[in-house]
Amino acid sequence: MYETTYHRPGSIAEAAAMLSKAADGKLLAGGQTLIPTMKQRLASPSDLVDIGGLAELQGITVGGGTVTIGAGTKHGEVAGSADVAAAIPALGALAEGIGDPHVRQMGTLGGSIANNDPAADYPAAVVGLGATVTTSKRTIAGDDFFTGMFETALDEGEIVTKVAFPVPAKAGYAKFPNPASRYAMVGVMVSKGTDGAVRVAVTGAGPCVFRVPAMEAALAANWSPAALDGIAVSAADLNADIHGSAEYRANLVTVMAKRAVAAAG
């Protein structure tokens, strides 16, 4: 790791100020992505602004048909929350499937979506449940937040503060983990809103989380795994690596989507 200067702000406002003053500052939340990257010398921020302990970013609240989770909330807290399990069990299950216990004790929702790894799980939840992201500056619709591989709508210095997930009528998440990293080779979140709107969001398969309109239409007409028979995404735009070809990932998208529907009930 290159040398860096560590800061611990007391508030979001102070964090933003520290960040704007730094030559090449970076926010540090759970450190589960940033620290390994720095140790490999692939990132060399001049300053680290540690928002991991900020009280303003913590906590889970349920009310008014919405589950709101602070950006600093750890994966393990979401996985272990009785409130989340009652309102959106698929969301708790998704968090439980991230990494290993160490990672879940440290990694945060805000860090995960700000990083937007193409194989991360949370992006599927944000898009698949139609969530809204609140930042230090504004609110951003989940559909608009993820803009490309490791890219988001966040501006320089903008801090994710919380994410609001509307409680759906039904939702399910199915993940096929990469055998080495255990990130999602393919992860599919399906949901049916209280207004009947259906969402199918896929992570891991492409460069960025995406929705599958053909599957959404089929499920809107008939909410059952069988409704997805014969509906496949094109392999043309999907990821390929030593763990799975694009064709194989395309197959997994349909299989996992059906399993997600089955899990949603």
Place this chain on the structure above:
Amino acid sequence: MGMEGIGAPVKRKEDRRFITGRGRYTDDIALKDMTYAWFVRSPHAHARIRSIDTSAARAAPGVVGVLTGADLAGDKIGGLICGWMIHSKDGSPMKAGAHPAIAAEVVKHVGDQVAVVIAETRNQARDAAELVVVDYEPLPAIVDPAKSRAAAAPQVHPEAPGNLIYNWGLGDEAATDAALAGAARIVTLDMRNNRLVPNAIEPRAAIGAYDPAEEHYTLYNTSQNPHVARLVLSAFVGVAPEHKLRVVAPDVGGGFGSKIFIYPEETVCLWASRRIGGRPVKWTADRSESFLVDAHGRDHVTHAEMAFDADNRILGLKVHTIANIGAYMSTFSSSVPTYLYATLLSGQYDIPAIYAEVDAVYTHTAPVDAYRGAGRPEATYVVERLMETAARELGVDPAELRRRNFVRSFPHQTPVIMAYDAGDYEAHLDAALKIADYAGFAARKAEAKARGKLRGIGFSCYIEACGIAPSQAVGSLGAGVGLWESAEVRVNPVGTVEVLTGCHSHGQGHETTYAQLVNERLGIPIDQISIVHGDTDKVQFGMGTYGSRSGAVGMSAVLKAIEKVEAKAKKIAAHLMEASEADIVIEGGELKVAGTDKSLPFFQVALAAYTAHNLPAGMEPGLKEGAFYDPTNFTFPAGTYICEVEIDPDTGKTEICSFVAVDDFGKIINPMIVEGQVHGGVTQGLGQALLENCVYDEESGQLITGSMMDYAMPRASDVPSYNVTTTETVCPGNPLGMKGCGEAGAIGSPPALINAITDAIGNNDLSMPATPEKVWRAIRAVA
């Protein structure tokens, strides 16, 4: 069996310090004025070094020195060696290229070291290493062993034209061809034994410390065999004279073979300490370096044919293998695909004719050498996949085909050197069939089918050879060292005991099992016995630990030394109790006069030996004896593994439902430790078959699986709870009747899993690792 003697499941004495984080590994050692090394490594698989500019690095903060291959050559430090000579079929010796500890002219794999930076801190060394400017002329690279012999393939070493190190043969080719010609049926298979990265938990590390006043060197090193390291570094590499070099291998966190070898980094740390004036130089690999430069395992491409008569008896076996040695010949690399491989191709079977031919080739990849099992997993994979394939093609039950061909009388001379001394192969097959409820498999398969799953069962009846001995035999096969072991048993005046052994424990639990042997013989509680190993200043000489040799060979040496101690103690006791020496027995920590109530506690005899006030006339004082033990044969552990899987046809994902291991390890010292060895070995084998694969990019020669993000190690959730048990035939080759258990799991398990998966999906065309995509495609190919 006493509470702590042979056969008792004693808890491991060493675990208290390991579990409480108080182990003392090489990286834990801090010497006064220590400096830190960071290696500048090649980003290219193959390139000519045009120039190296170290000036900016030298001027960087904290830098103590920057050294290159030119400095090494200037100091006349020799290259690293391969210690086992193999001759080609045509009689010519193997063609080994140069292996400098720091490359001076050409780099030959990604990660090859081109310079070392030594600084006050590790981070300063790493910072400065980025300032070393190396001007490379990139050259085309070859990584695939199957393609390395092509006329157009890039050449790795000028000494080895066509990248061929040797073309070696074993067995009777004419007799084997005749057997194939007369066969009722020939079963053919092409196989690839996938390349693996060892990944011990503790990365390799070294501290070199030169004392200018004494002109003496000390090396702390993550080594499985410190004496061999000292011998090679002094006699061959020439870093230091043997009597001026002490090698210490303290606690070592796993080796699996990868810490047998003498590597460039420890060579450089020793030499660099002298170059910088005697300050100690420490290097600790980070995980990325471990992936790049630790010796990898396996990497065979094999074509095999097995001939059967009309009664399903094996007539002959013909095997051709291309073995990837990597860019340099590591310490024992040449022996792995030859004498540790082809000699086991007879399996548990009575095969009249066998012929094996092996082409060992260079490629622009990390060196490949022994990895848990070393040659024997590759042999078992060939034989056991062929047997299962044959059963399917011949339409017979896979268990019965094996049973029909088992070796049944011992000793049994195979056509490939080995003389099996003892075994009862049917005993473990029958036990395994029963435990696995083979009879109930059809019902389980039907039940799985109703759930939409494909269930399969696979067998592996493995045999392996441990001990890698006797010395005369391995010498005649080309080994540069003898493979005996030494021991010293020191009884202290108060009757406590120290055992010094030339073996080395890096997870095997010697501090417990060796103490159990002493307890068995002398009746001393194991907490009054210490085991000393891993320091060339303390133990005179030894060969280290690998090849499951520490029990059968190492403990036999300890036993010989104990017997000498016993003999002397009996003489003293007879003298003190005025009895006849022949009447003295040692029992429960006492020396007794048989048939009387006279006895002396062991400690009083020990004390008498050291006070020397009243010893038999002419006897030297003291109670300390040493012994060397050279075995008379290899030992032959064998067993039956049965694996059951369920495949999800939609994703191709394999779930291992059950794994039954029945092993014959001969006499067992500690069944709990043996079970642990089987668990670890089987998990490594299942990891190879299901998950692990070391992949280089064909074009660039870059290591694609350079981290845990892409190299899939098995986790607890990938494997079932194992069903492990043993049968026993006593090994006649050593006084304790032991065979060895350290590698069996990794040797026997891969074919059991692949046989189970191919059984489930009805397609035999499947290579390791059986990734979900490969299995999914194999299912679709036959749908």
